[in-house]
């Protein structure tokens with residue numbers, strides 16, 4: 001079984017290499033050309049050394065004087081062979097490097113492009129670490145054998161030519177080659193097959209050690225506050241110990257095989273000298289031929305190793321390739337349509353949900369997999385576990401959808417604000433995802449200005465609506481870059497206008513470098529509320545005609561939230577202009593707003609409230625109407641109110657101390 005599996009891996013690995021050669025045929029030809037030149041000149045050097053000894057050194061020793069012309073010629077021949085080898089090595093190295101890095105770059109681009117094409121549902125089934133691993137380690141693993149491949153091809157050519165030249169020289173000496181060359185090859189194959197799983201395991205252990213370290217650093221707050229330092233240290237030590245054992249196992253194998261690989265050609269040299277002495281006495285070979293053949297065996301050992309390098313990398317390459325293919329051939333992308341909405345139309349858009357039903361695909365339970373036996377298995381999976389990330393369960397492909405929304409219908413009229421209210425898990429975020437086409441409905445339709453969102457182009461979709469999510473994502477860049485996202489035509493005045501609308505101009509104005517202030521990884525230098533307002537400003541800077549807020553101001557003070565919403569609705573008098581330092585940019589024109597709301601003050605600002613329970617719209621109307629007509633709504637809003645009042649009371653006790661660092665003061669400035 002293991003033998004069959006190894007053979008399968010070998011065949012599949014050769015196919016992967018075939019792909020590489022088909023993708024970069026010219027560079028491969030250059031690399032192999034260089035390698036063949038190098039290897040032929042290894043044989044050439046053996047014959048030159050043989051000739052120098054047989055034709056120059058021995059006669060000189062015998063006659064007691066050297067032939068100057070012959071010595072010069074010998075030197076020229078030796079230098080010429082060496083230069084040729086240098087040239088060959090240069091061509092091979094350059095070609096192999098070019099080929100490997102070009103393939104890596106090309107596949108990284110393909111993979112990341114594919115990530116952007118695949119739908120959110122696909123991303124939700126795949127861990128971030130795995131995606132990073134696909135784009136990094138798997139790409140590298142797939143093309144790892146490319147570096148030694150031209151070398152190995154040259155070695156094969158060299159072995160064939162060496163065998164031929166041995167046969168031409170003397171068939172008895174050739175028998176030594178017949179015994180040694182296949183033995184060298186077989187030893188390499190055994191070595192690489194034993195080494196591959198050990199190296200894969202060591203690689204896996206490295207990834208796990210770094211994963212544990214990463215998790216400990218990431219969760220430093222929990223580790224410290226819960227007194228878990230000792231536990232974390234032990235966890236790390238155990239994993240580091242496993243890595244040590246895995247590496248020792250690699251070293252032990254190397255210790256056994258490396259000397260054997262060195263010794264075998266030396267045994268060949270000894271055999272050649274023994275057999276050669278007899279053949280020399282019989283007059284079957286000359287001294288020149290004997291020295292050439294003996295020298296040939298001494299220089300063979302190293303190049304033959306290249307075949308082993310390629311073989312050792314094949315299982316890893318196949319696994320990397322399989323994982324890349326899983327991404328590249330994944331289906332389910334949501335194709336964009338061809339319809340565009342007038343980009344000059346700055347008027348608010350109308351959003352209509354018409355009898356929309358939707359279900360998330362559910363995953364079948366993953367089959368249990370036995371852990372790989374360390375260092376023993378030659379199975380491709382064990383030998384080539386994803387390199388760079390720890391072994392982890394991947395969410396399997398979906399079996400079928402579980403309904404989440406049923407016949408959802410409502411309208412956000414142009415320029416109006418509709419609040420989406422409902423208990424937790426009722427489907428509000430799902431509705432939001434459908435509104436901006438992160439997912440498509442199973443039944444019914446979502447239209448913007450009468451056009452089904454499925455038929456809109458990507459640019460039109462992004463240019464018309466903007467989603468501000470509950471958890472803000474802030475790039476490790478400046479405030480300006482976070483707002484503009486390099487979109488064309490957004491001036492600093494526009495940035496300030498958007499910040500003002502989002503009630504973020506106050507805290508940005510007091511930052512040391514204003515718009516040029518770097519906000520740190522994930523906006524670490526900002527408070528939660530500041531991050532939320534920054535992402536809101538980002539959405540506003542694109543002048544969306546439909547703004548979808550998924551609890552996007554939850555970390556903002558309620559009064560600031562009310563001011564933001566009032567400003568978005570077009571009531572320009574309400575928002576504070578705390579500093580007056582903002583530019584004189586035009587405020588983006590009013591947009592239609594769909595807002596997932598939890599606060600009574602937010603809900604009260606809406607023109608209409610859509611109340612959902614268990615994925616169904618169970619009430620629509622003004623806040624006042626619903627309070628009277630829908631008991632679930634009344635109970636939920638009352639609960640929200642109580643919770644809000646409680647938070648307000650807590651806030652009153654937690655007045656900020658004077659001298660809070662500047663960047664955090666935005667909350668107070670704004671509030």
Ligand SMILES: Nc1ncnc2c1ncn2[C@@H]1O[C@H](COP(=O)(O)OP(=O)(O)OP(=O)(O)O)[C@@H](O)[C@H]1O
Pocket residue numbers: 124360361404422423424425426427428429430431
């Ligand atoms: N990616 C997903 N895969 C499978 N089921 C999901 C997924 N996202 C949400 N669900 C399920 O869909 C239902 C609706 O979830 P949704 O997030 O839309 O509710 P919500 O009203 O926004 O909740 P909350 O107020 O807690 O944010 C829930 O039962 C949830 O478990």
